[in-house]
Amino acid sequence: MTAPDAHQAAAGDALPLLAVEGLTLERGPSRILDGVSLTLGRGETLALVGESGAGKSTIAFALMGLIGKGEAKIAGRMRFDEVEDLVSLNERGWGRLRGRRIAMVFQDAGAALDPCYTVGGQLVSVLRRQLGLSRAKARERALELLEGVGINDAEARLSAYPHELSGGMQQRVMVAIALACNPELLLADEPTSALDVTIQAQIIRLILTEIRARGASCVFVLHDLALASQSCDKIVVLYAGQVMEAGPSRGILEHPRHPYTRLLKSCVLEIGTETLDPPEGGVPSYGDMPAGCRFATRCPNALPRCFAERPVLAAEGERLIACFNPEPRQ
Amino acid sequence: MTKPGTAAPAASPAQGTNAPGTGASDRPVFELLDVEKRFTVSRPAGFLKREKRSLAALDGVRLTVRRGASIALVGESGSGKSTLLRVLLGLAEPSDGKALYLGQPVKEVRAKSRDFARSVAMIYQDARASLDPRMTVSALIAEPLLHFGLCGREAVGERVAALLTRVGLPAEIAGRYPAALSGGQVRRVAIARALAAEPTVLIADEAVSGLDVSTQAQLLNLLRGLKREMGLTLLFITHDLGVASYLCEEIAIMYLGRIVETGPTDAVLSAPAHPYSLALRRAAPEFFAPITDPLEGEIPSPLDLPPGCRFATRCPFVEDDCRSAEPILAPVARGRTVACRHPLNAEDSPVSPQMPAPAVTHAVGSRPGEGAEVSA
Incomplete structure (x- = not known):
């Protein structure tokens, strides 16, 4: 469907670019991720949605190889293109992927950019290290990248420090850095949560345009279901580290089968919403989680067996759903 | 729109300090008349030189808040929402124009008595930072009760319990410190604290932003219920048009220090x-x-x-x-x-x-x- 990038056309079109299976992550006694599975094809966009504590960002960090070995116990499998297992990949292996083939746009650009280096300096250092460009070539390319993400007067901005830019501009710079090496997979962790709505629309459009132009795939971490429906082909609904429902975003958001997806959707405020019917209480702490x-x-919809037995994520048409007592089919 | 004549008779100090319920009911709670707020900033102007420039954070703002109204103040960062709030609360004096509370300048009303502080309650944007981390939830909610002498010490416990129930918090939370509460619970405590003084006006600055949708929905339902039951006048600052349309009958949209559009929320948002x-x-x-x-x-x-x-x-x-x-x-x-x-x-x-x-x-x-x- 989407033309794969030139430098990896041979790598088997049948296999999805990314396949995560039974990813489990434990920090001390807390199981942050509990058997997460997902797949992502080339050129596809996927949204990880759910409330805080659902593990959305943790998945993104795991895909970027940013989980310290001593910090957490991680199990399961993550295959990326020809790299069979990201979970057991060593730091040298990650060095070949991170920033080059898998890149990330962080939530808070102001915090993710180094305050002590100019915008140009940060872009140039990425381009030189990753692509081995000469200083002059790197600077030329940095300028192109900044212009590409819609920064006016890019020449002058190269010598600006991050604090001298507005939040929207900082996020554009983040996008430029992430795209510097034409990654095959872009991870965008709540890229617009700190921005105004008009700027949010600008940034999401920018990311979508850029990854489409490159035939790259993108995993968005989002908490806004409406925004997910507007920007992503696929959606994975997470709750407390478990996948509740996954599949094509349109089908799932139009007709949620999992009770959690339905409740999450019913909490979304649109203009003219008359009533909201949120679930009571909040996410329980890890100690109080049912087995x-x-x-x-x-x-x-809970049944007695739901508390004791874990429903398997089972295929149903195009979607996957983990529930013993789902909403009726439409 | 604004008739200077109507405000004049009420300006006698004898009446003004008293209960806002009697006689003043037809008067707007708040009125901003061509309010301008300028800040002087100094910025570099060449080598070792700085120039002083005047920055108008608010410019010609007119806003009338009638009793029982619910108004959403919407705009992006830098539009002057927070400055407008500071002027309304008397924390900043307008450089030009007038900020009136029940027909009298806010600054004077504040200086004269505690009534203003009691009648106008505020929920701050960063609820956690607005609560003293060294006070328990019950002490935080009891503080306004005792400060305004609304009940004797022996009745405080009961009042605190009632307020906790009202905002949907379990009683056992009373002994906890803010650090032990979730984001949603902290907001509820801030709401309980604001309601403790039995205010007539509630001003909320982004009171539901940055929360999970389910928590946000719970809080919006709570605020909607409180507004209805207590007949509160509500001024809600938000950047979310969905929140504005769910909670407020009127809307005022700001851009760069000016109000650019006002009207009934439904009408404005649909066209x-x-x-x-x-x-x-x-x-x-x-x-x-x-x-x-x-x-x-x-x-x-x-x-x-x-x-x-x-x-x-x-x-x-x-x-x-x-x-x-x-x-x-x-x-x-x-x-x-x-x-x-x-x-x-x-x-x-x-x-x-x-x-x-x-x-x-x-x-x-x-x-x-x-x-x-x-x-x-």
Whole structure:
């Protein structure tokens, strides 16, 4: 469907670019991710959605190889293109991927950019290290990248420090740095949560345009379901580290089958929303999680077995759903 | 709109300090009359030189808050929402114009008695920072009760328990410290604390932003219920048009220190008259709608204001005369005002974007060509 990038056309069109299977991550006694699986094809966009503590950002960090070995116990499999297992990949292996083939746009650009280096300096250092460009070539390319992400007067901005830019401009610079090496997979962790709505629309459009132009794939971490429906082909609904429902975003958001997806959607405020019917309470702490489905404590459809037994993520048409008592089919 | 005569008789100090309920009920709770707030900033002007420049954070702002009204104040960062709030609360004095509370200057009312502080309650944007980390929840909620002498010490426990129930918190939370509470719980404590003094006006600065949607929905339902039960006058600062439409009957949209449009929330959002309101309306995420061509560029610096209309630099409908003189807020329809030389009329409503974008919004379905279609 989408033309794969030139430098990896041979790598088998049948296999998805990214396949995560049973990813589990434990920090001390807390199981932050509990058997997460997802796949992403070339040129596809996927949204990880859910409330805070769902593990959305943790998945993105794991895909970027940013989980310290001593900090957390990680199990399961993550295959990226021809790299069979990202989970057991060593730091040298990550050095060949991170920033070059998998890149990330962080949530808070102001914090992610180094305050002590100019915008140009940060771009040039990435281009020189990763692509081995000469200083002059790197500077030329940095200028092109800044212009590409819609920064006016890019020449002058090269010598600006991050604090001298507005939040929207900082995020554009982040996008430029992430795209510097034409990655095959872009991870965007809540790229617009700190920005005004008009700027949010600008940045999301920018990211979508750029990855489409490169035939790259993108994983967005989002908390706004409406925004996810506007920007992503696929959606993975997470709750407390478990996948509740996954599949094409349109189908899932138009007709949620999992009770959690339905409740999450019913909390979304649109202009003219008359009533909101949120689930009671909040996400329980890890110590109080039921052994079965973690949503069982707040689920209106919960059955006794939901608390004891974990429903398997099973295919149903194009979507995957983990629930013993889903909403009726439409 | 504003008749100086009506405010005059009430200005006698004898009445003013007393209960806001009697006799003053027809008077607006708050009135801003052409409020201007300037700050002086100094910035580099060549080698070792600095120049002093005047920055107008608010410029010619008029706003009337009637008793029982619920008003959403909407705008992006830098639009002057927070400065307007500081002026309303008497924390900043207007450089020009008047800020009145029940017909009297806010500054005077505040200086004269505690009534103002008791009647006007505030929920701050960063709820956690607004609560003393060394006080327990019960002590935090009891503080206003004791400060205003609303009940004896023996009754405090009971009142605190009642307030906790009212905001939907379990009783056992009373002994905890703010650090042990979740984001949603902290907001509820801030609301309970604001309600403790039995205010008539509640001012909330982004009280539900940065929360999970389910927590946000719970809090919005709580605030809606409180407004109804207690007959509160509500002024809600938000950047989220969905929140504004859910909670507030009226809306005031700000851009660069000016109010650019006011009116009933439903009417304004279904057919904005100001191009900026339309841009905001269309930038709000909407299920399955394509992401529309957003507004170009960013809000200009208030130090380098463009000539004429401040929105002219980003306005897709800009015409030559927009750049010559600044438009003033004038009536466009019943209960609606707009500050625009060429206001959009109902036919250009947001469901049929006339902006130079091929966008389609949900109401017109897949018929982008039929520009003049109106949903309402």
